[in-house]
Amino acid sequence: MTTTVISYWGKGGVGKTTLAAATAVMLAGEGARVLLVSSDPLPSLSGILVDVESLLLDVVELGEQVVIELWKNRFGDEVYRAASSFLPVGREFVDYVAGAPGVSDQYMLYYIYEVWRGGRYDYIIWDTQAAGGSVRLLRLEKEVYTHLGDAARLYLRIKTALSRIRRGNVDPLQLLESWRRLAEEILSFLASDNHRLYVVAAADPLNLYVSRKLVRELATFDIRVRRVVLNMLSGPETCPECPFWLESVEEQRRIKAAFEAEFSRSPGLCTVPRLPHSPRSMDDLLKLASILKECGLP
Numbered sequence: 001m002t003t004t005v006i007s008y009w010g011k012g013g014v015g016k017t018t019l020a021a022a023t024a025v026m027l028a029g030e031g032a033r034v035l036l037v038s039s040d041p042l043p044s045l046s047g048i049l050v051d052v053e054s055l056l057l058d059v060v061e062l063g064e065q066v067v068i069e070l071w072k073n074r075f076g077d078e079v080y081r082a083a084s085s086f087l088p089v090g091r092e093f094v095d096y097v098a099g100a101p102g103v104s105d106q107y108m109l110y111y112i113y114e115v116w117r118g119g120r121y122d123y124i125i126w127d128t129q130a131a132g133g134s135v136r137l138l139r140l141e142k143e144v145y146t147h148l149g150d151a152a153r154l155y156l157r158i159k160t161a162l163s164r165i166r167r168g169n170v171d172p173l174q175l176l177e178s179w180r181r182l183a184e185e186i187l188s189f190l191a192s193d194n195h196r197l198y199v200v201a202a203a204d205p206l207n208l209y210v211s212r213k214l215v216r217e218l219a220t221f222d223i224r225v226r227r228v229v230l231n232m233l234s235g236p237e238t239c240p241e242c243p244f245w246l247e248s249v250e251e252q253r254r255i256k257a258a259f260e261a262e263f264s265r266s267p268g269l270c271t272v273p274r275l276p277h278s279p280r281s282m283d284d285l286l287k288l289a290s291i292l293k294e295c296g297l298p
């Protein structure tokens with residue numbers, strides 16, 4: 001079986017981490033080999049998975065510092081060799097590059113891609129950071145891809161001049177080309193059927209706006225959204241006598257109708273109720289997962 005990557009995207013606080021954990025717990029409970037990975041710079045998975053430690057499930061939280069270290073391990077040498085072949089730089093150059101904006105972020109995609117290629121898991125469940133950040137990852141990957149092509153062309157143009165000052169026998173062109181190919185592979189992997197992406201939203205106007213934008217933006221990367229999940233819907237029963245509550249339920253009902261009009265046919269809409277308390281227990285997570293399953297997820 002090839003590994004399937006399941007990712008949850010959406011605005012802040014809509015339940016991405018919760019639904020990712022629920023999906024992972026369910027699949028692991030069914031005997032699948034599951035990796036749950038968070039690319040949130042402030043990961044909160046361990047706050048959710050307090051009651052389910054006994055599950056056979058691998059969990060990786062890629063906080064910012066962890067990612068910088070992983071990036072240095074994987075690319076540090078290559079970057080140093082390429083740069084020092086024509087610039088008088090020391091090893092600290094690698095720390096400098098690792099700290100540059102976007103470099104560590106972009107490593108997230110590479111990490112997930114590499115684990116996917118490793119084939120050790122049936123499922124990789126990817127809990128993304130809030131929408132803006134995740135879309136930025138995609139844009140960065142595309143920029144890396146295009147700019148490395150430009151860099152190679154530029155390098156060819158100034159090659160003769162550079163060869164006079166070049167030290168060692170590193171061919172930066174080969175390195176640039178290997179990085180460019182990697183970025184290209186990652187983007188096409190994300191657009192493939194091995195990646196199933198879900199957009200999560202809460203029932204408010206801003207979430208409707210963000211979900212719409214997200215679905216469109218992902219389409220520009222040829223990434224198809226499988227479903228929009230409308231999470232934390234409440235009913236009147238919580239407080240049938242409270243005008244304030246009933247008003248909020250009424251607003252949710254109107255927004256839900258707008259979500260239906262927009263997403264029911266394509267990519268499909270799945271609604272999940274608000275549980276009476278923050279879902280952290282095994283029972284709660286399995287309950288959410290079974291609701292998702294009824295909508296055909298994952």
Ligand SMILES: Nc1ncnc2c1ncn2[C@@H]1O[C@H](COP(=O)(O)OP(=O)(O)OP(=O)(O)O)[C@@H](O)[C@H]1O
Pocket residue numbers: 010011012013014015016017018019040044129130231232272273274275276277278279288
């Ligand atoms: N169906 C639900 N019923 C009740 N509470 C929920 C439900 N889904 C999520 N929550 C609660 O909503 C809050 C936000 O959820 P979560 O942290 O999963 O969102 P997130 O999208 O990952 O947020 P962030 O963007 O900050 O990473 C949490 O307190 C969580 O327990």
Ligand SMILES: [Mg+2]
Pocket residue numbers: 016017018040044127128
């Ligand atoms: Mg989260």
